[in-house]
Amino acid sequence: MTGSTQTLTLAQGLNAGLRQALTDDDHVVLLGEDIGALGGVFRVTDGLQREFGPRRVMDTPLAESGILGTAIGMAYRGYRPVIEIQFDGFVYVAFDQIVSQVAKMHSRTRGAVPMPLTIRIPVAGGIGAAEHHSESPEAYFVHTAGLRVVSVSNPQDASTVLRQAIACDDPVIFFEPKRLYHVKGEVDAAVDLADAPPMSAAHVVRPGRDVTVVTWGSHVATAIDAAEAMADDGASVEVIDLRSLSPWDVDAVTGSVRRTGRLVVVHEGPRQAGVGAEICATVTERCFEHLEAPPARVTGHDVPYPPAKLEGHHVPDLDRVCHGIDQVLGRVPLDVPTVASAGAGAGREVAA
Amino acid sequence: MPSTTDPRTRKHLSRAGKAHEASVDSAHGGARDHAPATVSPVTTPQGLDPGDTVRLIDADGVRRPDATYDHWVEDVDHAALLRLYEDMVVVRRIDTEATALQRQGQLALWPPLLGQEAAQIGSARALDADDFVFSSYREHGVAHVRGIAGADLVRVWRGVTGAGWDPHEARMAPMQVIIGAQALHAVGYAVGIMADAERAGRPSPDAGTAVGQEPTEAAIAYFGDGATSQGDVAEAFTFASTWSAPVVFFCQNNQWAISEPVSLQSKVPLVERARGYGMPGVRVDGNDVLAVLAVTREALHRARTGGGPTLIEAVTYRRGPHTTADDPTRYRTSAEIEHWEARDPVSRIAAYLRGEGALDDDGEASVQAAADAVAGELRAGVTTIADPSWSAIFEEVYAEPHAGLEAERDAYARYLDGFEEGDR
Numbered sequence: 001m002t003g004s005t006q007t008l009t010l011a012q013g014l015n016a017g018l019r020q021a022l023t024d025d026d027h028v029v030l031l032g033e034d035i036g037a038l039g040g041v042f043r044v045t046d047g048l049q050r051e052f053g054p055r056r057v058m059d060t061p062l063a064e065s066g067i068l069g070t071a072i073g074m075a076y077r078g079y080r081p082v083i084e085i086q087f088d089g090f091v092y093v094a095f096d097q098i099v100s101q102v103a104k105m106h107s108r109t110r111g112a113v114p115m116p117l118t119i120r121i122p123v124a125g126g127i128g129a130a131e132h133h134s135e136s137p138e139a140y141f142v143h144t145a146g147l148r149v150v151s152v153s154n155p156q157d158a159s160t161v162l163r164q165a166i167a168c169d170d171p172v173i174f175f176e177p178k179r180l181y182h183v184k185g186e187v188d189a190a191v192d193l194a195d196a197p198p199m200s201a202a203h204v205v206r207p208g209r210d211v212t213v214v215t216w217g218s219h220v221a222t223a224i225d226a227a228e229a230m231a232d233d234g235a236s237v238e239v240i241d242l243r244s245l246s247p248w249d250v251d252a253v254t255g256s257v258r259r260t261g262r263l264v265v266v267h268e269g270p271r272q273a274g275v276g277a278e279i280c281a282t283v284t285e286r287c288f289e290h291l292e293a294p295p296a297r298v299t300g301h302d303v304p305y306p307p308a309k310l311e312g313h314h315v316p317d318l319d320r321v322c323h324g325i326d327q328v329l330g331r332v333p334l335d336v337p338t339v340a341s342a343g344a345g346a347g348r349e350v351a352a
Numbered sequence: 353m354p355s356t357t358d359p360r361t362r363k364h365l366s367r368a369g370k371a372h373e374a375s376v377d378s379a380h381g382g383a384r385d386h387a388p389a390t391v392s393p394v395t396t397p398q399g400l401d402p403g404d405t406v407r408l409i410d411a412d413g414v415r416r417p418d419a420t421y422d423h424w425v426e427d428v429d430h431a432a433l434l435r436l437y438e439d440m441v442v443v444r445r446i447d448t449e450a451t452a453l454q455r456q457g458q459l460a461l462w463p464p465l466l467g468q469e470a471a472q473i474g475s476a477r478a479l480d481a482d483d484f485v486f487s488s489y490r491e492h493g494v495a496h497v498r499g500i501a502g503a504d505l506v507r508v509w510r511g512v513t514g515a516g517w518d519p520h521e522a523r524m525a526p527m528q529v530i531i532g533a534q535a536l537h538a539v540g541y542a543v544g545i546m547a548d549a550e551r552a553g554r555p556s557p558d559a560g561t562a563v564g565q566e567p568t569e570a571a572i573a574y575f576g577d578g579a580t581s582q583g584d585v586a587e588a589f590t591f592a593s594t595w596s597a598p599v600v601f602f603c604q605n606n607q608w609a610i611s612e613p614v615s616l617q618s619k620v621p622l623v624e625r626a627r628g629y630g631m632p633g634v635r636v637d638g639n640d641v642l643a644v645l646a647v648t649r650e651a652l653h654r655a656r657t658g659g660g661p662t663l664i665e666a667v668t669y670r671r672g673p674h675t676t677a678d679d680p681t682r683y684r685t686s687a688e689i690e691h692w693e694a695r696d697p698v699s700r701i702a703a704y705l706r707g708e709g710a711l712d713d714d715g716e717a718s719v720q721a722a723a724d725a726v727a728g729e730l731r732a733g734v735t736t737i738a739d740p741s742w743s744a745i746f747e748e749v750y751a752e753p754h755a756g757l758e759a760e761r762d763a764y765a766r767y768l769d770g771f772e773e774g775d776r
Binding site: 026029055058060061063065066068069070071072073074075076077078079093096097100101104106107108109110111112113114116145146148168169170200246247248250 | 484486513514515518519520525526530533535536537538539540541542543544545546547548550551556571583584587588590591594747748749750751752754755756757
């Protein structure tokens with residue numbers, strides 16, 4: 001830590017990180033919808049256009065593919081664009097520019113044209129939002145070579161990791177959990193990035209001996225709550241804030257699981273081919289002989305994100321995380337979704 | 353050079369307006385006249401209505417005075433026209449050679465430019481060295497003008513890399529396969545030009561260039577008629593127009609998007625798209641290299657001096673297949689090909705130069721010999737292209753170190769080590 005700390009919300013931490021990045025490098029530019037006079041729908045860019053001018057903080061027409069494509073051209077010209085996608089569900093219309101252009105440009109040009117873009121995306125649900133405002137699309141981007149994907153869980157990381165993402169010469173998908181925008185914490189907005197932990201490093205936020213819980217974003221808090229609840233039940237739970245989903249810190253996770261012998265991955269995105277599947281597969285490959293139980297996943301269901309009144313049944317909560325921990329501890333029967341029919345995928349259940 | 357406030361600009365706008373009022377039926381060679389809306393799109397070749405389309409040299413090689421555009425090419429003397437002619441002959445010869453190389457198995461694929469030489473050479477020769485080009489995959493003529501030669505022109509089509517040249521060195525991005533995506537990249541680059549001007553304390557192009565100020569650089573986006581249906585192109589028009597970005601949208605309407613006629617992409621002449629975005633649009637005979645040069649110069653000048661983007665529709669024809677894997681006989685007639693062969697861009701300029709006494713048989717022969725030499729260099733270059741090592745697939749995926757990918761590469765290396773040398 002190099003500066004003084006102040007108490008900020010996560011949204012204010014992001015704002016401080018953006019201000020620092022705009023100050024440090026005059027090639028940093030912000031693009032997005034409503035990020036100027038309004039300061040963004042979550043106020044993350046509050047006051048920045050007034051401070052840095054409309055050429056550094058640019059309100060764009062309402063076209064996400066257009067924003068991404070424009071940012072690519074600016075990167076060609078040597079700029080370092082930071083894009084705000086207004087809501088997670090709006091990123092899909094920019095998917096081609098991200099996957100076909102941003103992710104591949106450095107490889108396509110054999111390194112001649114880096115794409116140092118940061119694509120900020122408010123992510124996930126739990127705030128009673130309208131349709132397309134509660135998505136967890138991280139798996140799509142983790143699956144795409146050429147991108148880095150991070151998610152923050154506290155105001156200090158919001159500030160520091162955002163600055164690291166902007167300074168990174170690779171494109172970074174930067175997920176901001178909407179549920180955490182108003183959560184407060186101590187923030188040093190002027191951390192020397194050379195001293196900060198690498199963007200790709202996981203953090204053990206609570207040490208434990210019996211079970212490793214890996215998660216990120218808003219579910220770090222849920223996992224800590226679960227660890228405290230389990231401590232009352234005599235189980236010691238280690239919680240890892242993965243922070244970076246691509247690349248992810250395999251050594252931190254496997255090192256922990258080798259000690260605890262048990263893994264639970266918690267995420268809000270759907271279960272099938274979610275990031276949890278990758279973590280469980282890798283841990284199984286590397287820690288097979290250390291495992292006391294099959295790795296477990298506590299995730300959103302394989303359904304479209306439900307209407308607000310039903311999201312409590314979709315978003316992993318304290319009870320579901322505790323249930324997952326109980327399963328790997330053998331305290332409750334292991335109960336994973338199982339298709340009873342012999343014809344997998346036939347969509348019919350065998351009559352009892 | 354005229355200033356931004358030159359009435360030509362406004363005249364030009366009204367020109368596009370006139371096209372809208374008077375000649376909607378010329379959009380697709382009169383398709384509206386002959387076909388009710390309920391039938392399949394008509395594939396009649398698109399006509400060139402002289403009332404709407406800028407043309408300085410007609411199909412017979414006769415120079416037609418044009419009060420609006422003559423001014424833009426008054427410096428183009430016989431020597432300059434001969435250079436344009438030679439460019440066109442050379443790129444046609446490159447195209448022929450590359451097609452042959454594909455047939456001989458030296459290239460995996462090739463998208464021929466035959467018929468589009470004037471559109472590409474006329475526009476590319478209007479560019480300054482420091483302008484930046486974002487193209488699709490058929491702009492070999494533009495690449496040639498940007499100094500990209502030999503193996504670099506075909507490296508991608510040989511399947512050894514994703515980009516045949518260094519984009520910054522050539523001031524031309526690698527070819528774009530995703531239809532229309534590059535239009536946005538050109539806009540972003542142009543926004544970067546504006547931002548550079550502001551950082552340097554110079555007036556930005558969108559503020560209008562003050563008297564005595566140097567005009568700025570510009571970006572140009574090449575795309576085809578099919579791309580005009582893409583959302584990215586529509587978004588590029590919006591972004592460029594509302595931001596007055598110094599960019600030129602150069603649409604080569606070659607009548608066909610693989611097998612789909614332009615009538616499937618638009619009910620009105622493509623140039624009329626410009627009106628809805630509040631930018632000037634100009635339709636030019638894309639087989640008239642002098643007219644293409646003139647309209648592109650005008651559009652670039654407008655971009656450099658604060659006038660924002662321009663849409664140019666260069667009406668031309670793709671005489672070859674979409675690529676060497678395509679079979680155009682399934683979707684168009686030989687009569688249509690003949691119609692356009694009669695409007696050949698190379699013989700047009702040759703006829704004009706001959707009529708002027710500036711070109712004779714010896715001159716043509718010497719240009720052809722120069723073109724053959726370039727084709728020889730291309731063929732020789734292809735044989736110098738080495739197959740990349742397997743490890744290249746893991747390189748440059750990221751700009752910064754990536755432990756996970758390095759581990760994956762190392763695991764694959766260990767796997768390969770299990771084979772005898774030569775079996776890999």
